[in-house]
Amino acid sequence: MNRAIYLATTHDCAANLAGEAYLIDQDIDHILYLWVNDPCIVIGRFQNPYSECNLERMEEDSVQLVRRKSGGGAVYHDRGNLCFTLIGKKESSTKEENFNLVLQGLRNLGIECTLSGRNDILLDGKKISGNAFQTTATRFCHHGTLLITSDLSVMANYLTPSETKLASKAVKSVASRVSNLSEAKKDITTEEVQKALIDAFCEKYGTTPVVEIDFKELEEAKANYRLFGDRDLILEKTPQFTHSLNHRFSWGEGTLSLDVDRKMIVKVHLFTDSLDTSIAERMVETLEGVTYDRQALQMVMDRCTEEDVLELLTYLVSQF
Structure with missing residues (x-):
């Protein structure tokens, strides 16, 4: 032996x-x-x-x-x-x-x-x-x-x-x-x-x-x-997952859902009672294709000039 x-x-x-x-x-x-x-x-x-x-x-x-x-x-x-x-x-x-x-x-x-x-x-x-x-x-x-x-x-x-x-x-x-x-x-x-x-x-x-x-x-x-x-x-190599959050903002209540695959946000859904229905499409344009980490999201937030989107991004970053 x-x-x-x-x-x-x-x-x-x-x-x-x-x-x-x-x-x-x-x-x-x-x-x-x-x-x-x-x-x-x-x-x-x-x-x-x-x-x-x-x-x-x-x-x-x-x-x-x-x-x-x-x-x-x-x-x-x-x-x-x-x-x-x-x-x-x-x-x-x-x-x-x-x-x-x-x-x-x-x-x-x-x-x-x-x-x-x-x-x-x-x-x-x-x-x-x-x-x-x-x-x-x-x-x-x-x-x-x-x-x-x-x-x-x-x-x-x-x-x-x-x-x-x-x-x-x-x-x-x-x-x-x-x-x-x-x-x-x-x-x-x-x-x-x-x-x-x-x-x-x-x-x-x-x-x-x-x-x-x-x-x-x-x-x-x-x-x-x-x-x-x-x-x-x-x-x-993390298995695909979904990050969801719900919060009441100054412009209304929003439920944001991010599908993440290989460290990348690949799909964005926003459900909201906001009177401005364009915010859902603007969140898709803002977040799809962004790396899923605090630093990348902070950079997106720093460049953002739209108040309603910025408010949601600020809350999202705070959750990391």
Whole structure:
């Protein structure tokens, strides 16, 4: 049985996910991969970042947007969160076996956790670990998070979208009550949890050396970086969705509907009781073909000289 343990030295989440993609292709029976990221939001493969994230706040605070290949919901990572990946052969690896390994590692630290039906690990009923899975023709990849000393107070800054109503076929995240492992062991450190998982892996599969690796420098991983961490590419690949808003303006009530595809407003509908019926056509002329982001809409607003259109644009921009 060949096996390997890798510890990422970079804290760039996109690079670390590109490294995970590289490791999935390696012909190794059992792999434990441990990685810690700088502040970022990681969305699932089929999620809409516009409805999951506060993109403007993320940009202001330099919080990275990353899309993973596995499913599941949007999650916040920082240096107080340990990511783990367990990779094995598709025909012999199971998530049950992997969960047992993680739970045993925590148990060795004196922390008793339980597995919930949604593939979460709970501490006293609160989520301290979310997990997702990916399979290829021959490989099974199970990755998850372990909240250790994460700053839970800032999650809502980035995971709570604006009041905008977005209709989309994308998968929505499920809200969970979360907690840190530090609630059970106040002086716990990321290094301590890393060692516990490494020891549990070695107990199960045999003594294995730990290899430190920088996936920001590995050529095979660098080639896939954009797939995970290119913000424009992530937004362009968002499934088509509709942004709708309703508001009473000085000229009447308006319901604006924007169909967005590949980061572009492709269709505009305005339903209104305004006495000036031309506003609906003027909104179409103003917004169709515009990039769907605050900066582009702000530029349109700055150029606008029509008071009724400007009032609606001002409200639209305020919703981002």
